[in-house]
Amino acid sequence: MAKITYVEFNGTEHTVDVKPGMTVMEGARDNGIPGIEADCGGACACSTCHVYVPADWSAKIPSMEPMEEDMLDFAYEVKPDQSRLSCQIKVTDDLDGLKVNLPERQI
Incomplete structure (x- = not known):
């Protein structure tokens, strides 16, 4: 299991266990x-x-594929060096402790 922390835009943190492969x-x-x-x-x-x-x-997660890069064109407030689609990040034991921040909104 990897502990992943999701930080809402307002600063609220949620730390959960996520199985490798998800x-x-x-x-x-x-x-x-x-x-x-x-x-x-x-x-x-x-x-x-x-x-x-x-x-x-960023060095511990898979590189971005062209399809993900294209879809990020539709995301809210993209940050070129930080924005990713979380559906494209496979969890491994190496991601234990990962903290991701959420944008103000999703579009």
Whole structure:
């Protein structure tokens, strides 16, 4: 299990255990984390699971595929070096302690 912390825009933190093999989005959805809507269910067909990944974690998560990059064009307040779609981040034991920040809203 990896402990992932989701930080709402207002600063409220939610730390949950997420099984390896799941995505960061599935961990949020399955634990009722507010701020991750996941309208497409993880198909990388929307931007409603947008999160900000701190720079010190970017080397530990998979590189962004072109499809994810295209979908981020529709996300709210994209930060080029931090924005990711949480449905595209597979959880591994190496992500234990990951903290992601949520945007003010999802679109």
